[in-house]
Amino acid sequence: MMREREPDVPEQIPGEDSPLTADVSPEVADVVEEFMTEAAEQNEAAKESAVVPGKPLPYISFEKVSKSFGDAHVLQQVSFCVLPGETLCILGRSGVGKSVSLQILMGFLKADSGKVRVAGEDICGFTEREMQGIRRKVTMVFQNGALFDSITVGENVAFPLRERGDLGEEQISQVVKGLLEMVGVAGMEDLLPSDLSTGMKRSVAIARALASQPEAILYDEPTTMVDPLMGQLLGNLIERLKRQLHLTSIVVTHDMRFAKKLADRVVFLHEGKAQFFGTIEEMERTNDPVLREFLALDELVLPV
Numbered sequence: 001m002m003r004e005r006e007p008d009v010p011e012q013i014p015g016e017d018s019p020l021t022a023d024v025s026p027e028v029a030d031v032v033e034e035f036m037t038e039a040a041e042q043n044e045a046a047k048e049s050a051v052v053p054g055k056p057l058p059y060i061s062f063e064k065v066s067k068s069f070g071d072a073h074v075l076q077q078v079s080f081c082v083l084p085g086e087t088l089c090i091l092g093r094s095g096v097g098k099s100v101s102l103q104i105l106m107g108f109l110k111a112d113s114g115k116v117r118v119a120g121e122d123i124c125g126f127t128e129r130e131m132q133g134i135r136r137k138v139t140m141v142f143q144n145g146a147l148f149d150s151i152t153v154g155e156n157v158a159f160p161l162r163e164r165g166d167l168g169e170e171q172i173s174q175v176v177k178g179l180l181e182m183v184g185v186a187g188m189e190d191l192l193p194s195d196l197s198t199g200m201k202r203s204v205a206i207a208r209a210l211a212s213q214p215e216a217i218l219y220d221e222p223t224t225m226v227d228p229l230m231g232q233l234l235g236n237l238i239e240r241l242k243r244q245l246h247l248t249s250i251v252v253t254h255d256m257r258f259a260k261k262l263a264d265r266v267v268f269l270h271e272g273k274a275q276f277f278g279t280i281e282e283m284e285r286t287n288d289p290v291l292r293e294f295l296a297l298d299e300l301v302l303p304v
């Protein structure tokens with residue numbers, strides 16, 4: 001696998017328990033702290049309100065979802081869910097429909113049949129306008145960052161802040177500065193996305209996602225194709241966001257170590273089906289030969 005050098009990865013990678021705003025400079029710390037607290041409180045409230053007596057309601061669910069491209073039946077009656085504040089990892093070999101699942105959740109692709117629920121609503125029949133409302137609650141971090149190339153990094157992160165319409169310029173610039181510091185790319189406001197490495201683009205994409213104070217973030221292979229240190233930086237950041245902001249997350253990953261650390265549940269896709277859906281502990285105990293083979297192969301992968 002091709003990996004690139006990440007020259008600007010900080011020597012000290014913040015640990016998973018390190019507060020999100022620990023490295024934010026004092027002049028913007030208060031503004032960012034307030035911004036992140038607002039997001040955390042909103043997510044915690046959503047988590048509590050989603051519990052009907054004795055039974056938490058999923059924040060996102062796939063119910064017997066099928067999707068084909070011509071003769072290729074990529075997803076066949078696939079079901080899984082993620083509870084508010086939990087992290088689900090989607091695992092499986094190349095080409096099994098992991099990214100397709102995320103694209104269906106974001107409304108970029110339509111399922112052929114089945115129900116796709118996000119925040120309690122079945123989004124299958126949603127119009128593009130209705131999906132834009134969903135994309136304010138659920139944002140996606142693409143492998144390449146999917147930043148707007150013609151505007152600066154700072155303007156990319158400011159984009160959702162401006163859309164809100166209730167923040168002044170000074171506040172926007174402080175939140176942008178603080179968010180970039182929080183995700184480990186301090187001082188890069190004035191650069192263009194093309195000046196950044198893949199890992200940095202992903203960090204900026206996470207900052208932009210956070211700027212919309214989302215209830216959930218979907219990550220498409222966030223730790224792959226980057227230097228191992230950058231992978232660790234991104235992995236720790238995602239874990240801190242989950243714990244400290246109560247964010248619901250879905251992570252497509254090949255990185256089993258990361259999945260074991262982060263996931264509350266995993267879904268393993270194989271030949272169009274959800275071959276396994278359960279907790280990490282259940283996955284490690286499973287005797288399913290297909291899953292065992294996948295896990296054994298992962299153990300053979302040499303560290304880079």
Ligand SMILES: Nc1ncnc2c1ncn2[C@@H]1O[C@H](COP(=O)(O)OP(=O)(O)OP(=O)(O)O)[C@@H](O)[C@H]1O
Pocket residue numbers: 069072074092093094095096097098099100101
């Ligand atoms: N828009 C599309 N049109 C036609 N086929 C598509 C489209 N999007 C995905 N596919 C096909 O669907 C299958 C699943 O693709 P997907 O990108 O979800 O795989 P994946 O599990 O994420 O794989 P990888 O781990 O390699 O990224 C592939 O065969 C792919 O070619």
